[in-house]
Amino acid sequence: MFIEGSYYHPTFLYESLWNLMVFFILIYLLKRKSKDGVVLATYIGMYSLARFFIEGLRTDSLMFGPIRIAQLVSLIGILAAIVILVIIKRRRE
Template sequence: MILYSLGRFFIEGLRTDSLMFFGLRIAQLISLAGIIIGALGIIYIVKIKKKT
């Protein structure tokens, strides 16, 4: 999830026909959300494995 979102973030930066929001494209914001969710998922899994 993180790698796909990271690649998508950079590819969307190359497009010229995208909807913008606060200086970033909407697709880039969604990609950032995917990166954050993926990282939080990894952190959660690592914490659960440490407890067991």
């Protein structure tokens, strides 16, 4: 996008397309009758993964040293999703 003499990434478009893909993945997991918590953990992980990369393209984000606050929160979401999925998998065994 070209706005006021500068090029910007259409992050809203990237996020919308990513969320549409995540929607279909979650529907697939629901139809497979996944274990309790798998769909939620998958959503948290995939949403956080997208936010981590998309926030890197934004120009108006709040910074904490070399990393954006939203990216830091996204990393926490990714780690939380991984922990939840590992716990669910171990309970299955």
